[in-house]
Amino acid sequence: MKWIILFGFVALTVVLPLPDFWIFQLNYIGLYALTCLGLVLLTGITGLTSFGQAAFVGIGAYTTAFLTLNLGISPWMTLGIGLIITALSSIILGLITLRMSGHYLPLATISWGLALYYLMGNLEALGKYDGLLGLKSLAVGEFEIGQGRSFFVLTWIILIASVFCLNNLLDSQVGRAIRSLKSGTQLAEAMGINTFRYKVTVFVLSALLACVSGWLMAHFQRTVNPSAFGLKMGIEYLFMTVVGGVGYVWGALIGAGIIKLLDDQLQVLLPRLIGTSGSYEIIVFGIILVSILKFLPNGLWSLVSRYFPIARRQENWAQADTLPERTMPVKGETVLDVIGITKRFGGLLAVNEVNFQIQAGQIVGLIGPNGAGKSTTFNLITGLLPPSSGEVRFRGELISGHSSREISLKGVARTFQHVKMIPDMTVLENVALGAYARGYSSVFSAMMRLNLSQEQSLFKEAQRQIERIGIRHCMHELAGNLAMGQQRLMEIARALCADPSLLLLDEPAAGLRHKEKIALASVLRQISSEGVSILLVEHDMDLVMEVCENLVVMEFGNLLIQGSPREIQESPLVRAAYLGTEH
Ligand code: ADP
Ligand code: MG
Numbered sequence: 001m002k003w004i005i006l007f008g009f010v011a012l013t014v015v016l017p018l019p020d021f022w023i024f025q026l027n028y029i030g031l032y033a034l035t036c037l038g039l040v041l042l043t044g045i046t047g048l049t050s051f052g053q054a055a056f057v058g059i060g061a062y063t064t065a066f067l068t069l070n071l072g073i074s075p076w077m078t079l080g081i082g083l084i085i086t087a088l089s090s091i092i093l094g095l096i097t098l099r100m101s102g103h104y105l106p107l108a109t110i111s112w113g114l115a116l117y118y119l120m121g122n123l124e125a126l127g128k129y130d131g132l133l134g135l136k137s138l139a140v141g142e143f144e145i146g147q148g149r150s151f152f153v154l155t156w157i158i159l160i161a162s163v164f165c166l167n168n169l170l171d172s173q174v175g176r177a178i179r180s181l182k183s184g185t186q187l188a189e190a191m192g193i194n195t196f197r198y199k200v201t202v203f204v205l206s207a208l209l210a211c212v213s214g215w216l217m218a219h220f221q222r223t224v225n226p227s228a229f230g231l232k233m234g235i236e237y238l239f240m241t242v243v244g245g246v247g248y249v250w251g252a253l254i255g256a257g258i259i260k261l262l263d264d265q266l267q268v269l270l271p272r273l274i275g276t277s278g279s280y281e282i283i284v285f286g287i288i289l290v291s292i293l294k295f296l297p298n299g300l301w302s303l304v305s306r307y308f309p310i311a312r313r314q315e316n317w318a319q320a321d322t323l324p325e326r327t328m329p330v331k332g333e334t335v336l337d338v339i340g341i342t343k344r345f346g347g348l349l350a351v352n353e354v355n356f357q358i359q360a361g362q363i364v365g366l367i368g369p370n371g372a373g374k375s376t377t378f379n380l381i382t383g384l385l386p387p388s389s390g391e392v393r394f395r396g397e398l399i400s401g402h403s404s405r406e407i408s409l410k411g412v413a414r415t416f417q418h419v420k421m422i423p424d425m426t427v428l429e430n431v432a433l434g435a436y437a438r439g440y441s442s443v444f445s446a447m448m449r450l451n452l453s454q455e456q457s458l459f460k461e462a463q464r465q466i467e468r469i470g471i472r473h474c475m476h477e478l479a480g481n482l483a484m485g486q487q488r489l490m491e492i493a494r495a496l497c498a499d500p501s502l503l504l505l506d507e508p509a510a511g512l513r514h515k516e517k518i519a520l521a522s523v524l525r526q527i528s529s530e531g532v533s534i535l536l537v538e539h540d541m542d543l544v545m546e547v548c549e550n551l552v553v554m555e556f557g558n559l560l561i562q563g564s565p566r567e568i569q570e571s572p573l574v575r576a577a578y579l580g581t582e583h
Contacts, residue, residue: 036252038206044246047182052113058229060214131225245299320456328531341390413500423480434497
């Protein structure tokens with residue numbers, strides 16, 4: 001509904017008595033906002049900082065300028081060609097640069113920004129630094145779109161449609177996978193998400209938005225030259241986005257608007273105030289921008305968004321189809337076979353020749369003092385770390401050496417000792433992410449909202465696991481607002497969403513109250529009765545002794561002893577090494 005109003009509003013502008021000057025300004029704002037929208041997705045949401053976005057605007061602009069001027073191709077055709085060229089070049093650039101981390105990626109974007117600028121400026125065919133002149137306005141048949149109201153309607157409809165698609169995308173399983181990338185790749189890969197592919201996808205999407213902006217801009221200005229697409233402009237796009245609110249889709253519009261207006265107003269106002277002309281506006285501009293960032297680090301939209309409370313998700317999935325389920329191992333099947341795994345960190349032998357097995361439906365406790373190597377063993381089993389030697393077999397299949405994503409897809413789910421989650425997503429959304437591999441939809445269907453029935457199935461499953469684990473009351477809260485114990489329970493629900501046959505829990509009871517621990521114990525028993533095997537690292541001995549059928553005790557990386565809880569409790573070895581220090 002709100003989208004219809006927005007589109008209506010844009011269309012209305014044609015008849016509204018807005019001065020031409022404002023329409024002209026709004027046209028520029030729309031053009032800039034398109035590029036900034038891509039930056040919100042790339043930088044704010046995915047966490048990949050780019051200074052080189054203007055280069056893709058340049059590709060869109062030069063493609064249409066060159067082809068319409070030299071070959072007489074219709075601009076509507078050149079848009080498609082520009083998009084193809086942008087997609088190909090951004091895929092190539094992305095494949096090369098997106099594996100870089102830390103400061104290297106922004107540096108790489110600076111270098112391609114510079115490279116494309118000099119390329120545009122030095123090619124004879126592109127008119128060198130003078131650029132290409134005399135482009136035609138866009139036209140539909142005889143009707144010329146020009147630079148005024150018609151252009152405004154075209155640009156802003158494209159812009160609002162892009163916002164619409166992006167919002168849909170972000171509010172989908174694919175979008176949640178994209179949003180998980182910002183907090184590192186470990187969580188996402190453990191959910192079976194191909195993080196690199198999504199980084200490239202996001203990179204291409206943002207480049208395509210920039211390309212559309214460039215195509216529009218070329219026919220709006222009717223000339224193109226390299227200065228509009230250089231590094232300086234790349235920095236300015238990033239600036240607009242950050243000022244508007246780099247984490248918010250609507251921030252792109254606010255940022256582009258504020259910067260464009262400030263820029264213009266200062267150029268008019270300052271000479272009047274100071275009485276001389278000079279480049280003072282740049283200084284004042286800088287001061288204003290720095291203050292905005294100082295007092296509103298999340299940008300201007302963060303101020304506005306306070307007045308728009310997040311609508312609570314409607315629970316409309318009761319009738320949805322259930323997700324496909326894995327065939328569980330049969331009783332007696334060896335689910336996990338750890339054979340002599342060893343892990344060295346430099347000189348430290350964190351895990352040394354450890355052997356143990358887990359049968360279908362068994363709950364095995366992995367215990368030992370801090371630093372014994374329990375979490376490292378988890379990481380070796382789940383593929384987060386490669387073993388130095390030894391092997392891990394899951395349902396008979398060799399899994400050591402495989403990536404954590406491949407292992408998770410086979411049916412091994414885990415929680416982390418240090419909770420990993422997306423704090424600004426609700427519990428429901430975080431948990432649904434666990435079912436990622438069970439309900440995939442494409443980026444396109446997410447943008448077009450063709451994935452509704454699938455989304456409902458995912459939420460239905462997420463709710464089922466949330467209820468099972470006993471945190472129904474905080475299903476719609478932001479995960480970041482939960483107490484530590486609840487966050488751990490949320491992680492278990494998320495792991496269960498993956499429909500695992502082996503579940504690895506790293507200190508799930510830490511931070512839980514007594515009652516919650518009792519509830520957790522009964523959930524674990526119920527899960528195992530359904531055939532799921534569990535490997536449990538836990539310091540709460542009452543819980544461990546109560547639920548585990550078998551215990552594996554580690555000390556200084558070595559397997560000290562394994563046996564039933566009773567055998568372990570009676571073992572003098574264990575008393576000395578572990579319980580002895582506690583009791
Ligand atoms: P636990 O979970 O049993 O408390 P860990 O598996 O976390 O123990 O750690 C075992 C040992 O390995 C510790 O001495 C720890 O300092 C070391 N260790 C763990 N991870 C790393 C790493 N990534 N690099 C170097 N040393 C590590
Ligand atoms: Mg640990």
